[in-house]
Amino acid sequence: MKRSNRMLLFIFTITLVVSLLIASNVFLVSVVKVHAVSNTDLNEYANSANMRTEIKKATRGYIYDRNGNIIAQDNKTYNIVCILDKNRPAKKGQVAYVDDPSKTADVLSVLLGGDKETIYNLLSKDVYQTELGTIGRNLSKEKKEEIESYGLNGIEFTSSIKRSYPLGTFASSLVGFAQSDESGSTVGKMGIELIYDEILSGTDGYRTYQADKNGFVLPGMKVTEVSSINGNDVTLTLDKEIQESLEQAFLQTNEMFNADRVWGAVMEVDTGKILAWGQSPSFDPNTLNITDYNNYGAQLPYEPGSTMKSFVWAAAINEGMYDGEAQVYSGPYCYNSRDKNPYRVQSGGIQCITNASYKNWGMVGYDYGLILSSNSVTADLLTEVINPDIYEDYLNRFHFFQAVDTDGIREEIGIKHYEWPAEKVTASYGQGSTVTMLQLLQAYSAIFGDGKMVKPYFVETIKDSYDSQKIIYQAEPTIVGEPITAETASQLRDILYRVVYDTQGTGKHYMIPEIEICGKTGTTQVLVSGSYASGRTIASVMMGMPANDPQYIVYYAFEAAYDRNAHYKTEPIKTLLRKVAMLTNLTATAATTESTEYPEEGEYQKKDIQTYTMPNLVNHSYDYAKSKLEGMDVPTYVLGTSDTIIDQFPKAGESVSTGQKVFILTDTGGFYMPDLAGWTKKDVTALWEITDFGFKITGSGQVVYQNVPLDAFVTRDTEIEVELQ
Numbered sequence: 001m002k003r004s005n006r007m008l009l010f011i012f013t014i015t016l017v018v019s020l021l022i023a024s025n026v027f028l029v030s031v032v033k034v035h036a037v038s039n040t041d042l043n044e045y046a047n048s049a050n051m052r053t054e055i056k057k058a059t060r061g062y063i064y065d066r067n068g069n070i071i072a073q074d075n076k077t078y079n080i081v082c083i084l085d086k087n088r089p090a091k092k093g094q095v096a097y098v099d100d101p102s103k104t105a106d107v108l109s110v111l112l113g114g115d116k117e118t119i120y121n122l123l124s125k126d127v128y129q130t131e132l133g134t135i136g137r138n139l140s141k142e143k144k145e146e147i148e149s150y151g152l153n154g155i156e157f158t159s160s161i162k163r164s165y166p167l168g169t170f171a172s173s174l175v176g177f178a179q180s181d182e183s184g185s186t187v188g189k190m191g192i193e194l195i196y197d198e199i200l201s202g203t204d205g206y207r208t209y210q211a212d213k214n215g216f217v218l219p220g221m222k223v224t225e226v227s228s229i230n231g232n233d234v235t236l237t238l239d240k241e242i243q244e245s246l247e248q249a250f251l252q253t254n255e256m257f258n259a260d261r262v263w264g265a266v267m268e269v270d271t272g273k274i275l276a277w278g279q280s281p282s283f284d285p286n287t288l289n290i291t292d293y294n295n296y297g298a299q300l301p302y303e304p305g306s307t308m309k310s311f312v313w314a315a316a317i318n319e320g321m322y323d324g325e326a327q328v329y330s331g332p333y334c335y336n337s338r339d340k341n342p343y344r345v346q347s348g349g350i351q352c353i354t355n356a357s358y359k360n361w362g363m364v365g366y367d368y369g370l371i372l373s374s375n376s377v378t379a380d381l382l383t384e385v386i387n388p389d390i391y392e393d394y395l396n397r398f399h400f401f402q403a404v405d406t407d408g409i410r411e412e413i414g415i416k417h418y419e420w421p422a423e424k425v426t427a428s429y430g431q432g433s434t435v436t437m438l439q440l441l442q443a444y445s446a447i448f449g450d451g452k453m454v455k456p457y458f459v460e461t462i463k464d465s466y467d468s469q470k471i472i473y474q475a476e477p478t479i480v481g482e483p484i485t486a487e488t489a490s491q492l493r494d495i496l497y498r499v500v501y502d503t504q505g506t507g508k509h510y511m512i513p514e515i516e517i518c519g520k521t522g523t524t525q526v527l528v529s530g531s532y533a534s535g536r537t538i539a540s541v542m543m544g545m546p547a548n549d550p551q552y553i554v555y556y557a558f559e560a561a562y563d564r565n566a567h568y569k570t571e572p573i574k575t576l577l578r579k580v581a582m583l584t585n586l587t588a589t590a591a592t593t594e595s596t597e598y599p600e601e602g603e604y605q606k607k608d609i610q611t612y613t614m615p616n617l618v619n620h621s622y623d624y625a626k627s628k629l630e631g632m633d634v635p636t637y638v639l640g641t642s643d644t645i646i647d648q649f650p651k652a653g654e655s656v657s658t659g660q661k662v663f664i665l666t667d668t669g670g671f672y673m674p675d676l677a678g679w680t681k682k683d684v685t686a687l688w689e690i691t692d693f694g695f696k697i698t699g700s701g702q703v704v705y706q707n708v709p710l711d712a713f714v715t716r717d718t719e720i721e722v723e724l725q
Helices: 003-032 043-048 101-112 116-123 141-148 191-195 197-201 240-257 305-318 366-371 375-385 388-397 421-428 437-448 486-501 571-583 588-592 622-629 681-691
Strands: 051-056 070-083 155-164 177-180 186-190 205-210 224-226 233-236 261-268 274-280 327-329 333-338 341-345 351-353 363-365 459-463 471-474 479-481 518-528 531-545 552-561 611-613 636-639 647-649 655-657 662-665 695-699 703-706 720-724
Touching (some): 141 155, 155 177, 186 197, 240 261, 261 437, 305 366, 305 375, 305 388, 305 437, 305 518, 327 375, 333 421, 341 388, 437 531, 486 518, 552 571, 681 695, 681 720
Antiparallel strands (some): 177 186, 459 471, 518 531, 647 662
């Protein structure tokens, strides 16, 4: 064979082998999906070519109030996408990009409230697509449809989910808020939204498919689809109308007192359901204008003041050691120490404490110690009737300085300062140690609820979002203790009733016409940098309603510059009390049934009227006068700031009867104005005559108005006006 033929045969053979190899590899790749050289399985590449996955977002669960009003919900919003590439494929006869930037900018600037030139510049960029910034995001369905009605070419929309709060500022420190994270998922950031995030959030679904370069699903290709599972719905115990009444009271208090902060709550006595809960400053979760992330009711430990006095009385009554008519000196309480426990001495000692504004009512019954909110009587009850160890035991029984531990709410437990004598004395009237509103609500539920103490709670139910009849969680009332008996609670409520309805009671300006109420006021100095700020106080009130069988607790507190009239200018709180009464269908008839009758016009004890002969007190000290008046049931008013008595009313040798006012004058320069509410014209005239100050008295009956507030220091230049009806 010729050499040339052999060469041709060789080339042909090589070509055939190569062709066979190529053909076999093509066969393997196209049919078997295996690359012959690398032995790589190409199925994975084929299956993933142009694969697309669409996430199907789960809808976050609703948050409702107890009546089904929406507090939080997911809203579908829309973002504008502007396609600018002229080469974008489109259906025949249609334009799929912005072909008229000027017209489009003109329309969008009007509909979105943006600057036309800015929008035009964005639409004229040499990019495939662009967005319009803030003005083009989170648009409502209505706004999207309005834009679409103009038929603007190249203007398209993507959808997103935004958490929405239809009620705005509404228990925001409790409800909290949720917002989108980097992946576009809505997650809880604060409050109930954070605590119940897993329950509310649900599980996203997805759709996976193979598409061509333009995104269309290829025929015959496999589509995998998994449905999303929406989050569960949470129903709170809050009542929309009561909550809004509380929020309104905050606004009124801020306006009236320029308060630094205000907080309050409404709770069902027997169940512990919180019907309203809030604070100021607060925030609108739609705009997140947050200045303070703390939930005051659970995370703000503070010295509560005189609302703590009720628990000293509760301990004394429950221990069987209490006599409400036993007389006690209401002037300065001086004490010494024995085994770290304080005991009362006549004068001197380690320290002396006084009542607010240095008031001194002389000898009063222990009941009136609480009615008048006397620090000295409270301390006396602590050390001379019971003892500090007993009171500490009751503080534990009422679960102070312990976590309430409800619904996962973050809370502080407060600090108990109760080692040294001074700490034990001040703890009796609510200073030194700190508690929270949440603890106070729980503790007072025993006083207002026949001795049974219930845990406050906020979450009523958790329901399946697909089937509202399927209840995943249902709250039940929890009794956490019985620190006192029903009899003790009833006796204590009788005294708290008189706090409001006795003419000397510190809560008399909280009376409302709808129903009778009972409760306790509180005022305390604010601790700033380790010392008490003389110009700042926390004023508070704890009320049970109706008085004869409390069904609701209303607590309200605010911190502001000291105002002597904090418990006089009570309209914001009274309006709240009235709305709670009306919204819960409490009526005057139901409230006053079985109510107790109490003495009128400041009678200090429910006794037969007795007549005494007035001793001579002139040129003597107040201590001497106190000893002479001991045992006489007469309210005593000290007028002046000196130590020696220069005049008295009634005069020596004259008769004085039970409940009649006695005035002791120590100087003529000035005196602290007493509360004249309910005084008769005879009483006011006696005050006028003994001080020889100028009084303008109009009307007849009992005092309903005085222009000089309680505890204001008056001099001869002060114009004093009193109106009687």
